[in-house]
Amino acid sequence: MTLAEKRAGASLAAIFALRMLGLFLILPVFAVHAHKVPGGDNLTLVGLAIGAYGLTQAFLQIAYGIASDRFGRKPVIVFGLLLFVLGSAVAALAGSIETIIVGRVLQGAGAISAAVTALAADLTRDQHRTKVMAMIGSSIGLVFAISMVAAPTLYAAIGMDGIFWLTAVLAFAAIGVVLYVVPAAPAVPRAPAGSFVDVLRDGQLMRLNGGVFALHLIQTAMWVLVPAALVAGGGLALPEHWKVYLPAVLLSFALMVPAVIVAERRGRMKAVFNGAVALLLVVQVGLYAFGQGLWSLGLWLTLFFVAFNVLEAILPSWISRVAPAHSKGAALGLYNTLQSVGLFLGGMLGGWVAQHFGPGAVNLACGLLALIWLLFAATMNPPPRRVAPAATAR
DSSP states (O other), rough: OOHHHHHHHHHHHHHHHHHHHHHHHTTTTTHHHHGGSSSTTTTOOOOOOOOTTTHHHHHHHHHHHHHHHOOOHHHHHHHHHHHHHHHHHHHOOOOOOHHHHHHHHHHTOOHHHHHHHHHHHHOHHOOOHHHHEEEEEHHHHHHHHHHHHHHHHHHHHHHHHHHHHHHHHHHHHHHHHHTTSOOOOOOOOOOTTHHHHHHHHHHHHHHHHHHHHHHHHHHHHHHHHHHHHHTTTTTTOGGGGGHHHHHEEEEEEEOOOOOHHHHSSOOHHHHHHHHHHHHHHHHHHHHHOOOOOOHHHHHHHHHHHHHHHHHHHHHHHHHHHSSGGGGGGHHHHHHHHHHHHHHHHHHHHHHHHHHHOOOHHHHHHHHHHHHHHHHHHHTTOOOOOOOOOOOOOO
């Protein structure tokens, strides 16, 4: 990788990381905090508050992606981060579960994921793109780990409103990274009329879009239950949950790196991808059948993070290889729309299923979804291996 590609990957990963704190910081503590908020005794509303972030993401990702194709990546990213700041402020000032949901919806209106991943694709060559997407995906996993460790301590120190104000400050920092650190974006071809319809008709792209939907639905549905499971089944108080999350995520990174290397350098992307989906299925079965006790929960969460990090690295890289050059923003907009729908439905359905059928039913439903995903993934063609001329930037 050239210095420009490394700089692009690191800075875009930082933007993703700063913004994703707005989602992840509430996961370890919100289900417990909600009992102190008017209306927070309704698990469906609690799940909606966790997943509402994905609702406006689902509606706006395609629009943001298409806008980034037409008006440039950076202006769209800055605009989205400003909306995220507004949503964080509303959530910080909220006095009820309904107002928190409104704030989360506004946070989600900063739907910049498509524009950021499209910019990453613009700034990197095909043979290095999975590495850059792995940097971005790993930043999401790292932020997830940090939030699992830091959120209980932050909650005790500054409360839920303080956490939301902190996410607003971090979003302002991300705007600075966009304007002053990320390399200038190259010009992209103007998308012809009907190009989005072509994206919708592409079976390969739609299988990948369905995959990211399944991944984030499973993730959010799980974390409606995981904090309570660690308290009740693992005997850990909320401020001590980092003792499970931190080693699980760090170990998952160590296992994820060789998997990404095998996928990228040896042309085994499809095999690694399918293996990660299969591992996701195994995790849900394991949590259902053997998810009692601290060590068992720690094992299954570690394996979940391995699968999650591998898939977060491969999915956007694969999308960017298959999508037409003039429609990368639109294709990644659709991809991130399905991701956001998964985030929204995962929180909402996870809470509803747990309330009406019990926690074990959530694992069974997630396992069934992972199995369906694996069956569709098995029919996919491997992504093309293209080698572009060496870049001159150093």
